[in-house]
Structure formats: C-alpha cells, structure tokens
Amino acid sequence: MTDPTDLLALDRQVCFALSIASRSVIGLYRPLLQPFGLTHPQYLAMLALWQYEPLSVKELGELLQLDPGTLSPLLKRLQALGYINRERDSKDERALCVTLTPAGRALRAEAEKIPPAIVARLGMSLEELQDLHKALMRVIAAARGTGDPGHRDD
Template sequence: MISALNVEDPLDLERQVCFALSIASRNVVALYRPLLDPMNLTHPQYLVMLALWGRAPLSVKELSRMLALEPATLSPLLKRLEAVGYVTRSRDAADERMLAVALTPEGAALRERALEIPPAIVAKLGMSLDELRDLHGVLTRVIAAAERR
C-alpha cells in the first residue's frame, strides 16, 4: 500500500498520460461533431479531406502514411467519401496496383466551408493560439517518441 506521506502513487489514474490524452482526444473530437455534421463528415473523414485538400491526388498508400491509418481502416472511409460525392478512387495509370484518390469538384468546394472550422474550434476551447501551438508541438514530440519504440 502506498503511504500518503508525500509518496505519489504511480498508478493514480489522474497522473496517467494515457488517460489525459484519451479524455482530451475524445472531448476535442466531440467539439468538431456539430461543425462537421452539416458537411456530412465524420472526424476521421475530415482528416482524410484535410490531407486531400492539401495534396490531392494521393495514393491510398500515401494517405495511409500521412494519417497513420492502416489501409484496411482507411478503405471504408474512402468508400463513404466517394458515396457522398467528395472523392473519386481510380487505378493509377502508371501503376495499376496503386489506387489514386482525388477530390471531386464538390469535395474541393467543401474546403471553403471547412475554413470556418479551425477558428470555431479555437473559440470553443478558449485557449490562445500560442497555447495550442505549444500543445501541438508537445503532442508531435509524444507521437515521435512513441513511434520510435
């Protein structure tokens, strides 16, 4: 038993990085939901669209790497985005094994509406841009450290 005499319990739930990350992630993603619903997007689909708005067309392999998602996880997201008319998937003419993902005109136009999302999230969080940039930097280092395992 851990004594209460200035000895911190290493298994205290409130001290766990994994717990804080899990709760923060769930709560922040929930803030996106009312902003994404009118665009007919889920948060994972929004991440796919962000990647495509920045660099389309992309192969499934490139998207998988960028989003740190397995192709088997990414495939259903792409199918749903294709079904709502935001993306197309086609075989790469140079390499039939590669599946290329491109934006449709509707998917590209959706970017304009999405420009409202980052400032809305910043406002909902009530944190300064400097705090959020610092948090992003720390999380990026956490991700890199975990990937080095």
C-alpha cells in the same frame, strides 16, 4: 486526494489525460462536421487531400496513420458523398489514386470555418495551442521511437 507517490493513480496517467482530451476535442468537431455528413476521420482525410492531392491510397494511409482495413471504408463513404474519386493510377495499375471532386474542392471553403470555431470553443490562445501541438508531436515521435512526428513538408 491522490497519493503523490502512487505511480498508478489514474489522474497522474499521461495516457488517461490524452484519451480524455482526444475524445473531448473530437466531440467539438461533431456538430461542425455533421452538416457535411463527415466523421472526424473523414475530415482528416479531406484535410490531407486538400493539402496534398492527388494521393495514392497507400500515401493517404501513411499520412493519416490508418491501416487499409480502416481507410478503405472511410474512402468508400467519401466517394458515396461525392467528395472524392478513387481510380487506378495510370502509372501503376496496382495503385489506387484518390482525387477530389468539384464538390470535394468546394467543401474546403466551408471547412475553413471549422478551425476558428474550435479555437474559440477551446478558449485557448493560438500560442497555447501551437505549444500544445508541438508537445504532442514530440510525444508522437517519442512513442514511435523516432525523431520524425510523421508529417510531410512538401
């Protein structure tokens, strides 16, 4: 049994619970994303594009909180899969613009099956999951030292 006064007890650490929860939930996505050839980070990029397309690489990186060294190979793979195009922005030649291909847009209809499958697998109510999401967004904002959890409202 854990000593309730032990501040370093593994099972009392928020970071440990978040780490295990993150790996466990992302693991649920793998078999659902595999038929599309997507990894979880690539799925997140597709979600951002389905919602906000077109996006510059910089904007996409900010949305996903990914550095260019991580984002660039991810986008190359999505382009190789035929889901996106990366082209120089006509308004700013220095910027790369990311857009969906017809196949990338069509994938959205299949991807709509993923959230309900995850909810069913977790066995939690939508209210519980929404409360968890709100709590996690507060954790993110607190960890960043901002009031902004980092999502776009437009």
